[in-house]
Amino acid sequence: MPTLAAALLSALKDHGAREIFGIPGDFVLPLYKVIEDSNILPNFTLSHEPAVGFAADASARYRGGLGVAVVTYGAGAFNVVNAIAGAYAERSPVVVVAGAPGARERLSGFLLHHQARTIDTQLAVFREITCDQAVLTDPLTAPAQIARVLRSAREMSLPVYLEFPRDMVGVEVEPVVPLPPRAADPEALAECVEEILARINAASAPVAVVDVEIRRYGVEERIAALARKLNIPLVTTFMGRGLLEQADDVVSGTYLGAAGDGAITRLVDDADLLLMLGVILSDTNFALSNRAPDPRRTIMASSREVQIGHHTYRDMPLADLVAGLEARAKPRPASAPQTKARAVYPRGLPADAAPIQPSDIATAINDLFDRHGKMPMTADIGDCLFTAMEIDNTALAAPGYYAGMGFGVPAGIGVAATGLRPLILVGDGAFQMTGWELGNCRRYGLDPIVVLFNNCSWEMLRVFQPESRFNDLDDWHFAEVAASIGGAGERVTTRAELTAALERAVARRG
Numbered sequence: 001m002p003t004l005a006a007a008l009l010s011a012l013k014d015h016g017a018r019e020i021f022g023i024p025g026d027f028v029l030p031l032y033k034v035i036e037d038s039n040i041l042p043n044f045t046l047s048h049e050p051a052v053g054f055a056a057d058a059s060a061r062y063r064g065g066l067g068v069a070v071v072t073y074g075a076g077a078f079n080v081v082n083a084i085a086g087a088y089a090e091r092s093p094v095v096v097v098a099g100a101p102g103a104r105e106r107l108s109g110f111l112l113h114h115q116a117r118t119i120d121t122q123l124a125v126f127r128e129i130t131c132d133q134a135v136l137t138d139p140l141t142a143p144a145q146i147a148r149v150l151r152s153a154r155e156m157s158l159p160v161y162l163e164f165p166r167d168m169v170g171v172e173v174e175p176v177v178p179l180p181p182r183a184a185d186p187e188a189l190a191e192c193v194e195e196i197l198a199r200i201n202a203a204s205a206p207v208a209v210v211d212v213e214i215r216r217y218g219v220e221e222r223i224a225a226l227a228r229k230l231n232i233p234l235v236t237t238f239m240g241r242g243l244l245e246q247a248d249d250v251v252s253g254t255y256l257g258a259a260g261d262g263a264i265t266r267l268v269d270d271a272d273l274l275l276m277l278g279v280i281l282s283d284t285n286f287a288l289s290n291r292a293p294d295p296r297r298t299i300m301a302s303s304r305e306v307q308i309g310h311h312t313y314r315d316m317p318l319a320d321l322v323a324g325l326e327a328r329a330k331p332r333p334a335s336a337p338q339t340k341a342r343a344v345y346p347r348g349l350p351a352d353a354a355p356i357q358p359s360d361i362a363t364a365i366n367d368l369f370d371r372h373g374k375m376p377m378t379a380d381i382g383d384c385l386f387t388a389m390e391i392d393n394t395a396l397a398a399p400g401y402y403a404g405m406g407f408g409v410p411a412g413i414g415v416a417a418t419g420l421r422p423l424i425l426v427g428d429g430a431f432q433m434t435g436w437e438l439g440n441c442r443r444y445g446l447d448p449i450v451v452l453f454n455n456c457s458w459e460m461l462r463v464f465q466p467e468s469r470f471n472d473l474d475d476w477h478f479a480e481v482a483a484s485i486g487g488a489g490e491r492v493t494t495r496a497e498l499t500a501a502l503e504r505a506v507a508r509r510g
């Protein structure tokens with residue numbers, strides 16, 4: 001029989017985890033030893049737990065499957081709370097494995113180091129920001145608990161919490177047997193699919209709106225095929241930017257309401273039916289729209305539910321629904337009045353001495369992608385995220401809804417750990433939070449390209465309140481720091497320098 005630690009690591013792998021991000025501490029050291037010695041999953045340690053959470057989240061977002069964050073009790077676990085709250089908000093299945101005191105310590109009568117209030121305060125906090133939890137204290141039930149919790153993470157595409165008392169690591173248990181996914185009831189599915197297709201056929205200007213769940217549940221290709229068959233225009237939300245990057249013929253653009261491309265905004269605002277697939281109904285996705293969502297013209301499939309008008313189908317997994325729609329849809333002629341709206345992205349940055357504006361960065365990156373192919377991206381919150389909207393549709397992980405600063409760099413490290421070379425867009429304020437994590441790249445052979453928008457400012461806040469001096473930041477000369485943490489840095493101030501530096505960055509590996 002395997003030990004509980006080995007059983008957990010194998011189960012994580014079987015459920016789609018590819019690597020572990022973490023920081024050890026004494027309550028999780030015995031588990032860490034097994035992580036290292038067993039080599040069941042590669043292990044990436046970072047410098048501060050928020051980055052551990054962001055990296056695990058980004059790995060899950062990019063590659064599907066599960067992200068894994070292994071942290072120690074209290075001081076470690078509480079440090080990762082914000083990242084997991086963001087993963088919950090943006091529906092990313094991160095498994096938090098937190099070390100904890102063993103059974104004898106629990107009964108010792110002492111307060112234990114890293115303990116906040118009671119021993120279970122940590123569990124109580126994570127209950128709020130995960131969809132399922134288990135404390136692995138019983139060798140007989142632990143394998144079934146692990147199977148249940150990991151299935152919940154996959155099914156709900158939300159974070160989960162596993163607490164691992166340190167005296168349980170070597171205990172022998174039965175292997176973890178994965179539970180079968182719970183599929184939709186076939187009759188309910190058929191009814192739902194027919195109702196949706198009938199509504200689409202009755203509409204004169206339907207539009208599909210897609211968001212992050214379609215990537216989380218691995219249905220992007222199917223949705224592209226469905227959109228082609230139905231001849232229905234498709235836009236992503238702000239949060240869903242970067243989806244369907246392989247299907248340029250299908251994606252018209254990104255809906256940004258009053259702030260966006262007028263043609264895309266009209267396409268959505270004038271639609272008589274919105275087929276919303278995997279959409280987070282958030283203010284950042286829709287507050288800039290001219291209208292509140294109208295249930296009579298909206299079909300909403302997300303969080304395993306489908307809402308049509310005023311009624312709801314429950315237990316309706318998105319993957320089953322999309323497969324059903326694709327199988328039953330009949331080719332449909334394009335709606336006559338709908339324009340072939342297409343977002344246009346800027347190209348051809350002059351190689352001159354003009355100072356760099358945010359849009360120039362988008363233009364320079366589009367030019368770069370034209371020369372070398374698209375790169376996957378991560379972005380932080382700030383000017384850089386809005387700049388990403390002007391870059392060609394390429395895979396993007398960004399906190400477009402939760403809007404937590406500090407995501408961009410560690411997320412890029414998480415993407416790099418999965419074997420890709422990402423382009424990271426980040427502001428100076430956000431870089432001050434988590435930029436140091438780049439110092440972990442060299443020892444793992446990761447080489448993201450970082451474009452740091454140094455405006456010496458919390459610029460996005462200045463827009464709200466221009467008179468406040470606290471938005472002025474000092475100039476940290478970040479490029480000079482690069483060498484000391486294992487990278488190469490260049491500071492550019494003109495458009496010509498920007499283009500040349502991007503070219504050198506692509507050519508230089510390591």
Ligand code: TPW
Binds near residue numbers: 427428430455461
């Ligand atoms: C964890 C509030 C939103 S945007 C912003 C702040 C402080 C300024 C960002 O400055 P940066 O980018 O990175 O230099 P830019 O382009 O605006 O100059 N704490 C957290 N998250 C958020 N969102 C804030 C504070 C905020």
Ligand code: MG
Binds near residue numbers: 382427429454455457
């Ligand atoms: Mg700034």
